[in-house]
Ligand SMILES: Nc1ncnc2c1ncn2[C@@H]1O[C@H](COP(=O)(O)OP(=O)(O)O)[C@@H](O)[C@H]1O
């Protein structure tokens with residue numbers, strides 16, 4: 423109650439990702455008690471005034487037994503069939519457990535291509551906001567039964583961090599079977615020590631973590647760190663940990679008192695549009711620019727003008743995303759072009775006043791600052 427008054431109109435958003443390993447029993451089946459405990463945790467967050475979105479795994483685990491299988495299927499078709507059976511059962515249980523607390527919940531299934539198109543990305547955002555405004559908890563999962571390999575995330579850590587970025591959430595909680603990051607995989611090395619706090623996640627740390635996962639999980643700790651880095655870079659604080667025994671443990675985590683690993687967020691310096699460009703877009707072409715343009719884009723916070731362009735590659739149109747490289751061909755970022763490739767080819771290296779002579783309606787900037795993201799964001803977001 424006190425928390426609700428403190429938060430007031432400016433309600434914070436928390437994305438809670440619950441991994442397979444935290445939803446299942448020792449036979450790999452959906453564990454009712456564990457699910458109930460997570461729903462309690464979410465309920466306490468909501469009672470304290472937070473907007474909560476759940477990203478829940480568990481469809482495959484909830485479905486494979488009904489297909490007559492004794493263990494989690496390994497083939498794509500097997501996983502998709504198990505998810506088709508299990509997703510319904512999973513969401514049914516969520517609905518019953520939330521309903522018992524007087525709360526509604528809604529199933530939202532996403533595939534990667536839903537977020538790659540800017541229109542569908544904004545659509546997903548509008549749907550989630552609509553549900554949240556009406557106090558309904560979205561329960562998101564990857565649409566496993568239709569996603570094919572090329573368009574799969576595969577684990578829900580990445581999906582959860584993209585959802586946290588989409589909603590510009592305050593917190594991402596990654597609930598798993600290990601209480602955060604350890605100096606080594608604690609299931610193999612009992613003497614591994616917990617790491618309680620990280621200011622940032624660099625590539626070296628990600629490479630150090632072994633790629634192993636729990637029996638039924640898909641991502642492992644490495645995938646959680648990649649997801650956490652993506653979220654943290656877009657201004658979302660992250661907590662990785664196991665479900666605490668008391669029902670308020672999620673609340674404790676978002677108050678900064680969780681006992682897993684907490685990762686600090688970078689200042690939120692990119693708009694939602696820039697976030698989409700960085701994390702989801704596919705460039706339609708490439709522009710090579712000179713050192714002056716590199717300096718303007720990376721150091722001075724400027725836009726890209728025709729005079730700084732050396733070469734253009736590919737055929738594209740106004741509004742497409744293009745990658746920009748330095749004179750050596752090293753990518754420095756990407757952005758929305760306001761010029762089609764044919765025009766850029768004609769006016770590259772020209773001063774803006776000269777461009778006006780042949781294209782009076784052309785804007786001054788080929789890529790405006792507001793539509794630009796540097797490669798620091800682009801690289802880490804896409805890895
Ligand atoms: N350095 C590490 N610290 C903690 N866990 C690690 C580490 N390296 C690997 N892991 C593994 O990551 C697993 C958790 O990821 P995962 O199996 O994907 O769970 P989930 O289903 O919750 O997403 C742990 O069970 C552990 O085996």
Ligand SMILES: N[C@@H](CCC(=O)OP(=O)(O)O)C(=O)O
Pocket residue numbers: 440441442443478479480481482483505563564566576577578579638639640641642
């Ligand atoms: N979408 C799948 C989840 C895949 C998976 O296991 O993810 P995770 O638990 O995050 O390692 C399912 O619902 O079974």
